[in-house]
Amino acid sequence: MKFWTGLALASAAAMLAACGGGSDPGGSTDIDxxxxxxxxxxxxxxxxxAMGAADFTARLQGGGTSGQTLLALAGAPKCDVSFRYFEYGTVGGAGEATNASGALMVPSGTAAGCSGPHPIVLYAHGTTxxxxxxxADITNPARPGASEGTLLAAMFAAQGFIVVAPNYAGYDxxxxxxxxxxxxxxxSKxxxxxxxAARKALPATGGQDNGKLFITGYSQGGHVAMATHRAxxxxxQRVTASAPMSGPYAMGAFGDAIYYGNVDLGATVFAPMLATSYQKAYGNIYTQPSDLFExxxxxxxDTLLPSYTPIGELFAQGKLPQTQLFSNVAPAPGFESITPPTQPPELAPLFALGFGSSNLIRNSARLAYLMDAQAHPDGAVPAATTGMPATAPGNPMRQAFVKNDLRGWMPQSPVLLCGGDADPTVFYNVNTGLMAQLWSSLVSAHLxxxxxxxxxxxxxxxxxxxxxxxFAQAKAATAAQGGANAVVQAYHGGxxxxxxxxxxRGFFQQVLASAH
Known part of the structure; x- marks a missing residue:
């Protein structure tokens, strides 16, 4: 489920492996x-x-179609980049102490914008x-994260931004x-x-923070980026600007839409990750997993994901169904029209994929959720009223969604909301579109x-x-090569x-320019 599958930069990452690596020669290490x-x-x-700008450019040019595509999109690297790997202390979902790791990319060089203090881009990755x-492990294309690290380096670090990109607690x-x-x-914590932690590391890496902080992320990372801006x-603490991308911001509305039958692509992967996350945090999603899952x-x-076993193998082993989230038998009389929905007609084939006889979620769990949604409706789904989350949901999963819903706050610094309106994985209208409606006054004010x-x-x-x-060119090329189904498969992730x-990046550069 990792995104950017359509811009797989494995060949470019392989070329970067020739740049070498290892720990810094000499000096001492402080331990905490x-x-x-x-x-x-x-x-x-x-x-x-570490690599110079010219070396990075040459390696992208020699990295096949994917590297050349990235080079054309990001522009020629102008800064040298040092790639660092750091570990830091943080907390888990229940507040328990833990550790995590991340990437720190520091630009340098003689070109304009490459020396002296730099702005920081704090980046949140998507579902994996x-x-x-x-x-941080960009030199090994066989390692997960190499492609994304390469893209971040080309798009931000090689253009003069310090990049801080955590892997998150529970990974690496x-x-x-x-x-x-x-x-x-x-x-957000x-x-x-x-x-x-990254700011503590900067003096030892030759990096300087100029006090400008930008936050961005895609998919799950879009939600994380917005939550971090809010926090x-x-x-x-001032945020210069943020750019959440294709995130599930309105978790309560999005969750209700799915249980009402609008099953998104990837739902059978997201559901167990959500259930485990919220069970660990709140302890009331289920008494035992079989209350929720077939x-x-x-x-x-509850311990399946994330995993060292590739998701394709988990599907093949029968650990999860590929697409069938719900039963194709209505959970109770009156719910036949949403098992599965047939409206709107253009989305009916997508929704139908989420139903079958090998379903993941028990009908009893779906029914309990739907009964609560009818008794305590969300303000946007199934009908638009207040646009805000349900005020008093009784179902534990709906309570968790509302707790993590990002409606109800107003940013005080510039925000770019970016996405694609035909997204089959994180629906645009009920997330990006809904936030835009709630922030209409801020849109009018150009914030x-x-x-x-x-x-x-x-x-x-x-x-x-x-x-x-x-985007239109890439979409047309995908359709020409694989048809409409290929576009659906590649839309969110590629x-x-x-x-x-x-x-x-252009938005961040514009914000920087307007400040001068």
Whole structure:
């Protein structure tokens, strides 16, 4: 389920392996094993590799179609980049002390914007089922995270931004046995702790922070980025701007939409990760997993993801169904029309994939959820009223969704919301579109900007015309090669991310320019 599958940069990452790596020669290392939040476990952090701008450019050019595509989208690297790996103290979903790791990318060089203090991009990655995920390990294309690390380096670090990209608690070397998936409180703390630790590391790496902080992330990372902006604002810490991309911001509305039958692509992976995350945090999602999951899948599902076993193998082993979230038998009379839904007609085939006889979620659990949704409706789903989350849900899963719903706060610094309106995985209208409606006054005031990359340029002065045109070309090429189904499969994970990321960088650069 890792995104950017359509822009797989394995060949480019393989070329980067020639750059070398290893720890810094000489000097001493400071150790902090206190486990305190934001503690930097060793300083200076491990240097994975370093490369000059010209070398990076040559390697992208020699990295095949994927590397050349990234080079065209990101532009030629102008800065040298040092890639670091660091470990830090943070907390789990129940507040338990734990550790996590991340990538720190530091630009340098003689070109404009490469020397002196730099702005920081704090980056949140999207859903991955791979327990070994590590964005810092860009030199080994066989390792999860290499492609994303390469993209971040090209898009941000090589253009003069310091990049801080946590792997999150529950991944890589983290001793946490689960991942606090879409837990807004924990994940914002994780991001803040990674930022705190990375700032401690900067003096030893030759990096300087100029005080400008940008936050971005895609999919799960879009939710994490927005939650982090909200948390830092509440702490009185200034965020220069943020760019959440294709995130499930309105968790209560999105969850209700899915249980009402609008099953998204990837739901059978997201459901167990959410259930485990919220069970660990709140303790009331179920008494035992079989309360929520069918007997065929319940044994061991609470420890299944993330995993060192590839998701395809887990499907093949029968640990999870590929698409069938719900039973194709209505949970009770009166729910036949949403088992599965047939409206709107263009989405009926997608929704139908989520139903069958090998379903993951028990009908009794779906019925309990739906009964609560009818008694305590969300303000946006199934009908638009207040637009806000349900005020008094009784179902534990709905309570968890509302607790992690990001509606109800107002940013005080610029925000770009980016996505594609035909997203089959994180529905645009009930997430990005809904936040845009709730923030309509901020959109009018030009504090919030909304970009649908799957739309036509608004005119000659559209600042995102290039992103929209590039997306349209990529979408058409995908359709020509594999048809409409290929577009659906690639939309969320491959087509939208690179263009939203390029738009985010342009937005950040515009904010920086306007401050001068």
């Amino acid at each position: 094993l206190s486990g305190a939040r934001g503690s930097l476990m060793y300083n200076p952090p491990l240097q994975v590799t 089922t791979d327990r070994g995920y590590n964005i 070397v983290s001793r946490l046995s689960y991942h606090p998936y879409l837990n807004a409180d924990q994940q 994780d991001m803040i702790d990674a930022l705190t 830092l604002q509440a702490l009185g 007997a065929a899948y319940a044994p061991g599902i 919030v900007t909304v970009l649908d990359v799957d739309s036509a340029p608004s005119g000659a002065d559209d600042p995102f015309a290039a992103a929209k045109a590039g 087509l939208v991310p690179p263009f939203c990321t390029a738009a985010a």
